[in-house]
Each structure stands twice: as structure tokens, then as C-alpha cells.
Amino acid sequence: MCNLNNLDIEVLKYHKQKGCDYSKSLARALNIKLCEAFEVHKKLLELGYLEKVNSKFTKYKLNNNTKIIKHRNHTYYQLSQKGKQFLKELTS
Template sequence: MPVRHDQDELLDLTILAYLKKLGPEYAKLLAIRLGLSLEESRKRLQSLEERGLIKRVERRIVKYYHRRRKSVKHRNHTYYELTREGELFLREAKKKIDINLDIEYPKR
């Protein structure tokens, strides 16, 4: 899958990096944390899902534990997480373009 260097692709890479570092997330909170509108967040998530880079995690409680943060995700949202293809795509994109995609942990 070729890497496009436009604004949408950079936003997609940022979303993938976020999901890789912080685990499953839902559209509204992702929009807030990345400074996007809810509509733009949903549009980018749908695009990534259609490309097979993320998948939905529905109808169950999603628990995600990280060594630095413990968070429990609840079933009243549709969460998205990286697929294996998404992780490989992100790794290859980081090699091809010179951009810092390090995501900071949100402040509480």
C-alpha cells in the first residue's frame, strides 16, 4: 500500500500512532484529544476501517492496561483498534517519511 503525503494521510498516521500507543478509542474522545471535529474523526476512522488498518471493537467491555496508565473502556461506545495490517502500515510509513508521530499521554 503506497504512502500518500497529503494532509489526510498525515492525520491517518497520527490516528494510527494514537491507537498503537494508547489502545482502543472511540470517535468523540479521539476528536477531542486530536483537536478534530467529531465529523472529521468519524470520517477518518471510517476511511481507516475501509482500508483494513483498524477494526471496530463492539458490544463488549474493552479492557486496556498499559504499564503507565490503567483505563477501562465501556461498552456504550464503538471503539476502534489497530489491525495487524495497520501496525505494519504505520511501521513502514515511519520509515518512508520523516515525521515525529510520538503521541503524549493525555493529562487527566
């Protein structure tokens, strides 16, 4: 398979559920240190499981149903096709 640990997989699942988000929000949600969130985002980006969101505005899920649009003040990440495929294979 690949060299992803449990935290990496949790982050991918988080992005599948929430959509795009930034490291500080991820750290709060998963109760991890901010430096860990930065590192896992960097690792998953380099491995191709995540991609940076390029638009100036972003949509994301607030409580699984409510989507809000806001101006990006941080670097936002979302699942790439590779990340989506990995999660699909993981659950099948």
C-alpha cells in the same frame, strides 16, 4: 504506498499509543471536529488499518501506563495487523 494523509497517520499513531478508543475521544485528543473523527475512523476501517473492538468491555491506556477496563458505550476502534505493519514500516 497508499492514499493516507497526515491526519490518517496521526490517527494510527494515536491508536498505537492509546490502544482502542472511540471517535469522540479521538476528536478531543487531536483537536479536530467530531465529524472528521468519524470520517477518518470510517476510512481507516474500510482500508483495513483499523478494526472494531467486538467485546462488551474494553481495556485502554489512560496515561501510557494506566490501563482501565470499562463497558463500551461507543464504537471502539483499534489498530489491525495491517495498521501495525504500516506504522512499523513508516518508522523503519
